[in-house]
Amino acid sequence: MLSIGEFARLVGVSVRMLRHYDRLGLLEPARVDEYTGYRSYSTAQLDRANRLVALKDLGFSLDQVGHLLADGASEGEVLALLRQRSDELTHQLRADARRLAQVQARIRLIAKEIPMSTYHETALPALTLAARSVRITDMTSFETEMGPLFDSVGSALTASGVHPVGPGVALYAPDRDAMIASAAEPIGDAPTPAGLEEVTVEAVDRALTTQYVAPDLEGIQAAWQGLVSEVERRGLTAQGTCREVYLSTPFDGEGWVVDLQQPIG
Incomplete structure (x- = not known):
């Protein structure tokens, strides 16, 4: 037999909690000394x-818990519930980690802790891309929208045996109070696979660009703010479809190197 202290240690609960379980009839001791x-x-x-x-x-x-134990919840049922709860907590932790990173990025932005960027005025080439697009009205959902969108484009290309001939490109075109976002890949002269759209982006004579280099994308919003602010500081106007060109990604074994390209007039 085990003393209440020994049993509490093995189970990982307090002695007080074991006494509480006993009072509720959830876990009665095997024996209670009638004298002590x-x-x-x-x-x-x-x-x-x-x-x-x-x-x-x-x-x-x-x-x-009392009802579940009384109904004889099996080991398999408890394990299934635990695995379900584990999945829920894992999802919650990932969501919390994303929110924390976003808050920290916002702190750096407000505190002006973003490193100085270098801006270049240049022309942009015309692009012909295989893409999928989505109209986004909730601007907080860019991250959750664009990742799966790029995954679906990549899967369609792989299934068709078509390989990108350059870095992936995200396109953002204003559409009244929304944004048309496209996840795109350049495929050269290859035919556009079924399920993807062929998107042609016209050449741009003038654009202001900067390069975003970081281990994650949490600061890319701040980089875009800096770029558009620089456009205004130079007395120019941001216009047309802006581009993100992914020169390097963590999937290549490195961090993010993204060329941010804002057409100007």
Whole structure:
């Protein structure tokens, strides 16, 4: 037999909590000394204790835990619930990490901690691309929209045996109160695979460009703000479809190197 302290240590709960479980009828000790009141537990009770703690950690109330244990929740059922909860927590952690990175990027932006960028005025070539596009009205969803969009373009090219002949390009064209965003790949003279659209971008005589270099894309919004602010500082006007040309990505084994290109007039 195990003392209440030993059992609490093995299960990973407090002695006070074991007494609480006893009062609720969720986990009664195997024996209670009639003279001292000392509680003792058997190793056979560890399985029930583990299920109880697991269900509680899943967010079930103790009342719900009691019903589940009374109904004989099997090991497989508890494991399935734990795996589901694990997936939910993993998703939440990733979402929280993204939000934290966005907040930190916003702090750097407001605090003017963004490194000085170098801007170049240049012409932009015409492009013929295989692409998929989406109309975005919620401007906070760019990240969640563009990643899967590029993945779908890549999958369509691979399925057709077509290989990009240059870096990927994101296009952003204003459309009243929304934005038409396109994930595109240059494929040269190859036919555009089924399911993708052929997008032609006209050459631009004047554009202001800067290069974004970072391990992630959290600061790219600040880089765009700096670029457009520089356009205005020079007495110019941003116009037309702007481009992001992905010269290097983490998928190449390195960080991000993105050429930001804003047509001007």
